[in-house]
Amino acid sequence: MRNGNRPNELASFWIQANALLRKNLTFQKRNVKTNIRLIFFPFGLCILLVLLQNLLNNQFDKAKFKCxxxxxxxxxxxxxxxxxxxxxxxxxxxxxxPITNPIEWTPLLQIPDLRYRAVRTDFLQYSDFPNPLCRINGSCPLTMLFTGTNQSFGEVLSWNMIPSTFGINNTDVMGLATNVMGSASETENTNFLEPAFFSDRPVYYLQSQCNKNSSFSVPIQISTTSIQQELRCAQALRLWRNSSSEVNNELYKGYRKGNAERKINEIAAGYDFLNSNENILNVSIWYNSTYKNDTGFDLIALARIPRSVNLVSNAYLQFLLGPGTKMLFEFVKEMPKPKTPIKFDLASLLGGLFFTWVILQLFPVVLTSLVYEKQQNLRIMMKMHGLGDGPYWMISYSYFLAISFIYMLCFVIFGSVIGLKFFTMNDYSIQFVFYFIYINLQISLAFLLASLFSNVKTATVIAYIGVFGTGLLSGFLFQFFVQDNSFPRGWIIVMELYPGFALYRGLYEFSQSSFSGDTLGTHGMRWGDLSDSTNGMKEVLIIIFLEWILVLFFAYYVDQVLTTGSWKSPHLFLKRFQKKPSSSFRKTSIQRQGSKVFVMTEKPDIRQETEKVEQLLLEPTVNHAIVCDKLRKVYQGRDGNPEKFAVKGLSLALPQGECFGMLGPNGAGKTSFINMMIGLAKPTSGTAFVQGLDIRTDMNGIYTSMGVCPQHDLLWEILTGREHLLFYGRLKNLKGSDLTQAVEESLKSVNLFHGGVADKKAGKYSGGMKRRLSVAISLIGDPRVVYMDEPSTGLDPASRKNLWNVVKRAKQDRAIILTSTLFSFSWFLKHYQVVALISEKG
Structure with missing residues (x-):
């Protein structure tokens, strides 16, 4: 079989890249349904968010939310x-x-809940702390710590801060301002409604000493509504410390230590009078700044801390002018506001979790595609027909990058068109940079992890477990660490080294920016916001960019060492500094194993072939395409079994224009020999030379002039027979009319041309049709050396006879090695110059 003119030179980098790109585009065109399902997921999710948003808006549109x-x-x-x-x-x-005149609320102190008030514990051994039994009967006082350089002066001020009597002038909330009031209720985003007066918790008034009947309810008039407010007495315990370091130690040692309530020991406040005296007031105040709402806004400092400052100022005035002097702190009120429709953007609120899943679902797609090529040996099949590593990596990476980019572009455009604030409020350039870097990191990570899997189903299951597990861990664990200001920022960065958490952190920042921007009527994230210390987007961009470069490097390294079939050393990139071993013919007539030397006893015909090989090694010639020198393959024994000798010191010299047939039963070592010659297995000892190139070191050069029909058909299920031959023909540097003619002749020679068979998907071929297509692939482009491992398996007698006629015509100007277990020795000897009969022991 002739396939047009033999190419004058090897296919260039760009010709190989063009062949692979055309194949990938054809493959993608056949995957339309899969692509629709892939894109439908984010589209459906966005539509679901819109429907839920409309449902929520309808609830907020009811009369009870309207003025x-x-x-x-x-x-x-x-x-x-x-x-x-x-x-x-x-x-x-x-x-x-609209609230033009907000309510005036009595000023309050933020105090610990009754369960968490400070008592003596194993980590706070001060004897002046209350007995822990007070928590049982609910009588624990509020502990305040004081220090300063002048203790007598400081103790006088501390006593002036807390009154000894309680009084209320009227039922208005303003009547409570003359007392020192406090609440364990946390503040909200605004102070239009003070949470202390709209919760089940009582409001406390602080006293030097509480009486037995010190709890009662008072009516409080708020606008046109009257509510009953429970008031309870809380004893203020004043404790003096010798230094600010002692105060600081007690404040932080007892704050939320552990999960058990008995270990939570909170101090109400701390005061350091520093160098204060009768001529100067200089005070530092400690307060609990960890009480924050969901937006992270510290309204405690604005609404509750002013009362602490007023207490100290009041106490100092009483020290100077007498107990009758008071600087009354009348009220705290919110700023007026216009009419503000209630906004609750679900896309921004849930975007971090949902959109993490949307982006991560690309990872299993890329990973399974790469593992499929590995499982089916398609990658090595392409390499054996001349596809270099450079074109493969460039086209494969660009191909997945283009798919991911189009996917993300459609996702952002669709989300913007339907009006999701997550996309419309944040700067598109920041979104582009973030998504572009991350999808590159995701593709690089898929290339790296593909080397760990050999089964598509396993890779798929683990990948999707990783996708959903990452989303859940991010949304229900990592997010809490990000929001907790007491959690070390350094550990947050360490956690973001995991790409899934880095993705979630970036989406979380987009969500927070769009949510707050929509709520407050401002904008979302801009480039200037990245300099804000509370914005984690800058660190995320740096982390994923550096990881992209490093992961891509290691992915390529691992691919070269493990998965290309070249059997390269792990010290791949150091070898360029080492002296390369000679790949020329050399004599290797004696085999060594450990410290023993084996002199092989051979039959006359085997000895004759061995002597011929040794002579060729001494006087190399271009007439012999294949020279095997004592090629040997031994598989290590397992579970106590001895070593298995698959090939025992095979010596063979095969000239051009000759077809060499290997006959033998299953297990005789035929496939092991073929696998060593095509780079799928590494020889235990000995070597072979193909066109003068050593199979141990120069497989990349051998691949460019080699054709292979493997024992098992290595085909893409959704590509047609014609598309397979077009792809491999382009790899052999065929183009234009030569390529078309070669493909048609190949299809006709194996009876796959007529009846539309050539344009049917290979997945719909019978076993015999697949074998014929594999034979056609091995011969297209006129390779100088062809290996056929049991090419007649599954063929009917007529197809088998036609196949041998094809092989007989194709042996001109090339060397062919084929194996078979199905033909009689006499028939084979009649049609071929050389036949080797292999025993079961190799």
Whole structure:
């Protein structure tokens, strides 16, 4: 079989790249349904978010969230006076209605919950702390720590801070301002409604000493609504310490130590009077800054800390001017606000988790595609037909990058078109940089991890477990560490070294920026925001960029060492500094194993072939395409079994234009010999030369002039027979009319041309049709050396006869080695110059 003119030179880098790109594009075109399912997931998720958002908006559009009017004065059934705005019978309106005159709230201190008030513990051994039994009956006082250079002066001020009596002038909330009030309720985003007066927890008033009956309820009038507020006495325990370091140690040693409530020991406040005296007031105040709402906004410092400052100022004035002097802190109130529709953007709130899954689902797609090529030996098959590592990496990487980029582009465009604030409010250039770097890292990681898997199903299951596990761990564990300001930032960075957490952190920052921007009516993330110390996007971009470069390097390194079939040393990149071993013919007539020397006893015909090989090694000639010199393959024994000798010192010299047939039963070593010659297995000892190149060191050069029909068909299930031959023909530097002619002749020679068979997917071929296609692939491009491992398996007698006629015509100007177990020795000897009969022992 002739396939047009023999190519004058090897296929160039760009010709190989073009062949692989055309094959990948054809493969992608056949995967339309898979691509639709892939893109439908983010589209469906975005639509689901829009539907949920509309449902939520409809709930917020109800009357109870809207401003209205109520009648405050009636005469019979007629309303004489209306009051419009927030109706305090329904406090849900506060978030949306305009509030021109916010309520004036009595100033409060932030105090620890009754369960967490400081007592003596194993880590706080001070004797002046309360007995732990006070937690049982709920009588623990509020501990305040004081220090300073002048103890007598400081103790006087501390006593002036806490009153000894309680009084209320009227039922208005302002009547409580003359007392020292406190609450364990945490602040909200705003102070239009003080949480202390709208929760189940009591409001405390601080006293030097509490009486037995010190709890009662008082009516408090808020606008047109009257509520009953429970007030309880809380004893303030003043403890003096010798230095600020002691105060600092007690504050932090007892704060949320461990998970058990008995280990939580919170101090209400700390005061350092420094160098204060009757002429100067200089005070440092400790307060618990960890009480923050979901947005991380510290409203404690704005609404609750001013009362602490007022207490010290008041105490100092009383020290100077007498106990009757007071600087009354009347109220705390929020700034007025206009009408603000309630906004609750689900896409921003849930985007970190959902969009992590959307982006990560590309990872199993890339990984399984690479593992499929490895499992089916398609990568090594392409390499054996001349595809270099450079074109493979460039096209494969660019191919997956293009798919990922188009996927992400469609995702962002679709999300923006339907109005998701997650996309529209954040700068698109930041989103582009973040997504582009991450998909590159994800592809590089898939190339690296593909070397660990040999089965597509295993890779798929583990990849999807990783996808959903990463999303869940990020959303329900990693996010809490990010939001906890007490958690060390260094450990956050360490956790972000895991690419899944880095992805989630970036999406989390986008979510927070769009959510706060939409709520506050500002913008989302801009480049200038990256300099903010609370914004983690800058560190994430640096981490994923550096990881991309490093992972890509290691992926290429591992691929060269493990998966290309070249059997390169792990010291691959150091070898260029070492002296390369000679690959020329050399005499290797004596075999050594350990310290023993084996002199092989051979039959006359074997000895004759061995002497011929040794003579060729001394006087090399270009007439012999294949020279095997005592090629040997031994498989190590397992589970106590002895070593298995697959090939025992095979010597062979095969000239051009000759077909060499190897006959033998299963297990005789035929496939092991072929695998060593084509680079799938490494020889235990000995070597072979193909066109003068050593199979141990020069397989890349051998591949360019070699054709292979492996024992098992290595085909893409969704490519047609014609597309297979076009691809491998391009790898053999065929182009234009020569390529078309070669493909047609190949299809005709193996009876795959007529009846539309050539354009059917290989997955729909019968076993015999696949074998014929594999034979055609091995011969296209006129390779100088061809290996056929049992090419007639599965063929009917007519196809088998036709196959041997094809092989007989194809042996001109090339060397062919084939194996078989199906033909009689006499028939084979009649048609071929050389036949080797191999015993079961190799």
């Amino acid at each position: 209205g009017c109520i009648c405050t004065k009636t005469q019979g059934e007629r309303c004489l006076e209306n009051q419009c705005g927030v109706q305090f019978s329904d406090f849900d309106q506060v978030g949306a209605c």
